[in-house]
Amino acid sequence: MRILILGGDGYLGWPTAMHLSAKGHEVIAVDNYLRRNLSREENCEALYEVPNLQRRASLWKEASGHEVAVRIGNLCDWSFTADIFQEFRPDALVHYAEQPSAPYSMKSREAAALTLQNNLSTTFNVIQAVNQFAPECHIVKLGTMGEYGTPDIDIEEGWIEIEHKGRKQKFLYPRQAGSLYHTTKVLDTDLLWFYVRMWGLRVTDLMQGPVYGVETDENAGREDLYPFLNYDELFGTVFNRFIVQAVAGYPLTVYGKGGQTRGYLDIRDTLQCIRLAVDNPAGKGELRIFNQFVETFSVNRIAEVVRKSGERLGLKVEVKSLPNPRKEMEDHYYNPAHTGLIELGLKPHYLTDETLDRMMQLVMRYRNSIVAERIFRGVKWKA
Amino acid sequence: MRILILGGDGYLGWPTAMHLSAKGHEVIAVDNYLRRNLSREENCEALYEVPNLQRRASLWKEASGHEVAVRIGNLCDWSFTADIFQEFRPDALVHYAEQPSAPYSMKSREAAALTLQNNLSTTFNVIQAVNQFAPECHIVKLGTMGEYGTPDIDIEEGWIEIEHKGRKQKFLYPRQAGSLYHTTKVLDTDLLWFYVRMWGLRVTDLMQGPVYGVETDENAGREDLYPFLNYDELFGTVFNRFIVQAVAGYPLTVYGKGGQTRGYLDIRDTLQCIRLAVDNPAGKGELRIFNQFVETFSVNRIAEVVRKSGERLGLKVEVKSLPNPRKEMEDHYYNPAHTGLIELGLKPHYLTDETLDRMMQLVMRYRNSIVAERIFRGVKWKA
Numbered sequence: 198m199r200i201l202i203l204g205g206d207g208y209l210g211w212p213t214a215m216h217l218s219a220k221g222h223e224v225i226a227v228d229n230y231l232r233r234n235l236s237r238e239e240n241c242e243a244l245y246e247v248p249n250l251q252r253r254a255s256l257w258k259e260a261s262g263h264e265v266a267v268r269i270g271n272l273c274d275w276s277f278t279a280d281i282f283q284e285f286r287p288d289a290l291v292h293y294a295e296q297p298s299a300p301y302s303m304k305s306r307e308a309a310a311l312t313l314q315n316n317l318s319t320t321f322n323v324i325q326a327v328n329q330f331a332p333e334c335h336i337v338k339l340g341t342m343g344e345y346g347t348p349d350i351d352i353e354e355g356w357i358e359i360e361h362k363g364r365k366q367k368f369l370y371p372r373q374a375g376s377l378y379h380t381t382k383v384l385d386t387d388l389l390w391f392y393v394r395m396w397g398l399r400v401t402d403l404m405q406g407p408v409y410g411v412e413t414d415e416n417a418g419r420e421d422l423y424p425f426l427n428y429d430e431l432f433g434t435v436f437n438r439f440i441v442q443a444v445a446g447y448p449l450t451v452y453g454k455g456g457q458t459r460g461y462l463d464i465r466d467t468l469q470c471i472r473l474a475v476d477n478p479a480g481k482g483e484l485r486i487f488n489q490f491v492e493t494f495s496v497n498r499i500a501e502v503v504r505k506s507g508e509r510l511g512l513k514v515e516v517k518s519l520p521n522p523r524k525e526m527e528d529h530y531y532n533p534a535h536t537g538l539i540e541l542g543l544k545p546h547y548l549t550d551e552t553l554d555r556m557m558q559l560v561m562r563y564r565n566s567i568v569a570e571r572i573f574r575g576v577k578w579k580a
Numbered sequence: 581m582r583i584l585i586l587g588g589d590g591y592l593g594w595p596t597a598m599h600l601s602a603k604g605h606e607v608i609a610v611d612n613y614l615r616r617n618l619s620r621e622e623n624c625e626a627l628y629e630v631p632n633l634q635r636r637a638s639l640w641k642e643a644s645g646h647e648v649a650v651r652i653g654n655l656c657d658w659s660f661t662a663d664i665f666q667e668f669r670p671d672a673l674v675h676y677a678e679q680p681s682a683p684y685s686m687k688s689r690e691a692a693a694l695t696l697q698n699n700l701s702t703t704f705n706v707i708q709a710v711n712q713f714a715p716e717c718h719i720v721k722l723g724t725m726g727e728y729g730t731p732d733i734d735i736e737e738g739w740i741e742i743e744h745k746g747r748k749q750k751f752l753y754p755r756q757a758g759s760l761y762h763t764t765k766v767l768d769t770d771l772l773w774f775y776v777r778m779w780g781l782r783v784t785d786l787m788q789g790p791v792y793g794v795e796t797d798e799n800a801g802r803e804d805l806y807p808f809l810n811y812d813e814l815f816g817t818v819f820n821r822f823i824v825q826a827v828a829g830y831p832l833t834v835y836g837k838g839g840q841t842r843g844y845l846d847i848r849d850t851l852q853c854i855r856l857a858v859d860n861p862a863g864k865g866e867l868r869i870f871n872q873f874v875e876t877f878s879v880n881r882i883a884e885v886v887r888k889s890g891e892r893l894g895l896k897v898e899v900k901s902l903p904n905p906r907k908e909m910e911d912h913y914y915n916p917a918h919t920g921l922i923e924l925g926l927k928p929h930y931l932t933d934e935t936l937d938r939m940m941q942l943v944m945r946y947r948n949s950i951v952a953e954r955i956f957r958g959v960k961w962k963a
Binding site: 275303306309310313314317318321325329348349350351357359360361362364365366368369371372373374377380383384387388390391394395396524530578579 | 658689692693696697700701704708712731732733734740742743744745747748749751752754755756757760763766767770771773774777778779907913961962
């Protein structure tokens with residue numbers, strides 16, 4: 198299959214590009230280095246240096262014999278987007294090309310404007326390019342479990358049948374996200390659902406939870422092929438961040454009561470899910486939605502398992518509660534469905550001591566690179 | 581009260597500016613002439629010439645003694661928006677500043693991009709400016725009944741309580757709009773609801789149906805103070821358009837079966853609703869939603885009443901069914917609630933023969949200005 202990876206330089210984009218090329222697909226990775234540039238501007242680069250995308254493609258070819266083509270440019274720019282689609286006419290695309298940080302999107306008006314403009318424009322251009330140049334192309338879109346927020350009823354997989362005054366209709370499950378970043382994904386969903394109805398696009402929306410880990414089948418033992426490991430408040434996901442904090446001797450920063458519960462997954466499961474979606478395309482005119490995570494944890498529980506892993510490796514790890522800079526429920530009902538991807542064949546990697554300890558050991562090798570001032574900043578949700 | 585009218589040059593913006601200034605409010609009308617410019621580019625200007633906004637403010641002052649201040653500029657431009665809010669620190673604002681045409685938003689990629697970018701950016705800048713410069717300002721936002729689409733269950737006023745597997749929660753009523761324009765209003769709602777929750781904004785979202793008429797208490801007998809009367813497919817609302825078609829001897833163009841049913845209102849009721857919303861602000865942290873229409877009609881019924889009005893005035897009016905260029909249901913369940921504004925004090929002007937005949941007579945005076953080629957164009961929903 199001919200597959201475009203949009204945002205192919207990212208934490209998940211690059212592992213996806215390697216994974217799909219290893220499976221024999223023809224892959225082009227597209228990126229404009231937005232996230233690298235923002236990390237530099239915000240003084241929160243990743244734990245170790247990551248070669249640029251073209252260099253990584255060369256290293257990957259040397260290591261595996263597989264090719265990943267690279268295009269550097271901005272998908273908010275229509276002529277760049279149109280050129281890529283006209284040249285490549287993809288059978289499928291994986292759309293990661295968005296500003297991915299919730300705290301970044303809340304830190305200032307300028308950052309919020311960038312997030313809204315960037316994320317909506319890329320999605321809009323992707324929709325228009327598919328319609329114009331590759332109408333059968335299967336759009337695999339990364340949504341987020343955060344679109345749903347934390348409602349007091351069970352979260353279904355994207356849709357819900359509402360019975361009201363003796364009549365029934367199936368609707369998109371109502372979304373109410375907790376940051377502007379997450380809200381841009383809600384807007385993406387609205388836009389995709391509209392054009393699916395109007396133009397008969399094929400779309401899979403993967404409502405992903407926070408991901409942990411950097412090692413996959415493709416890059417095992419090749420640290421030059423690892424994706425970014427961010428440990429800062431802006432771009433670091435909570436597991437990765439806590440592990441770096443544990444190694445740095447920086448108390449694990451639990452916001453408020455720590456009962457905030459979300460669905461998590463191992464980076465290897467992200468790759469499985471993407472592949473399963475690509476191998477089993479959505480139908481014509483179908484918006485197919487899966488909740489992409491394998492198990493739920495509260496922040497307190499994450500702090501606890503990271504603390505224990507640290508202890509096993511001889512580290513003394515402290516856990517500290519901070520006043521919550523976010524506006525969110527710290528103790529809530531959370532029961533999201535997640536059977537669709539399992540039915541498609543996902544074999545979950547549940548979190549084990551071994552996985553945690555292996556990550557902790559990786560970070561310990563980079564102990565001297567940790568810049569403590571990057572860890573906490575306290576971006577406030579309320580202006 | 582100090583009130584900003586954003587989109588103050590528009591079909592409803594200008595009558596609103598006159599109405600609120602006549603009620604003693606201090607009013608600034610803001611516009612960038614987007615709609616005038618698009619009408620010219622698309623060869624579909626209104627039936628009669630309308631003086632520019634500054635000229636209209638002068639004419640209104642001469643006629644009534646009331647002042648409407650005018651600022652010309654683009655609310656997508658943050659520095660312009662910030663200046664207005666800093667200077668004026670409004671108590672309330674009425675936000676009409678959007679590209680308002682569904683067919684325009686579907687006619688090309690460029691037009692869709694303009695609609696998405698313009699509508700989202702104005703709403704985003706308004707939210708940011710209120711938060712930064714006038715946090716108590718009551719945002720009165722024009723939504724549209726079209727956000728709901730035509731679901732097979734009753735449409736409530738903005739919210740719905742969902743009972744699911746023995747638990748309950750109130751959500752935004754699910755929206756699934758029928759054009760990109762209407763979808764941008766769905767995105768506006770998502771954005772407003774997010775920042776209401778985060779920042780405690782005060783917002784009233786008026787889900788308005790199509791409006792008819794040009795005459796109000798303020799401009800009666802003063803045609804130089806009438807708003808635009810568009811009769812083209814892009815900017816003409818269906819009643820106004822059919823009346824012009826009747827006068828022009830152009831068959832009334834019913835799309836498909838003509839069973840498409842919507843909620844309509846007289847322009848005088850738009851003004852009442854806006855005033856009632858302004859006089860009774862939403863609470864801090866409240867997104868209050870009203871369905872703003874007074875009665876429902878199918879397209880067939882509208883064609884019928886316009887035909888009869890024409891006959892009373894000696895015109896022979898033909899009704900013609902065309903293949904539907906839109907993607908919509910032509911025969912559907914439609915039962916939207918609309919009690920909130922009545923409870924607030926709205927006294928509806930239901931459609932009467934007199935109202936219709938009066939409009940028909942107005943248009944007959946401009947019979948020679950009608951450009952028949954402007955009426956139909958057949959913008960297709962499916963690319």
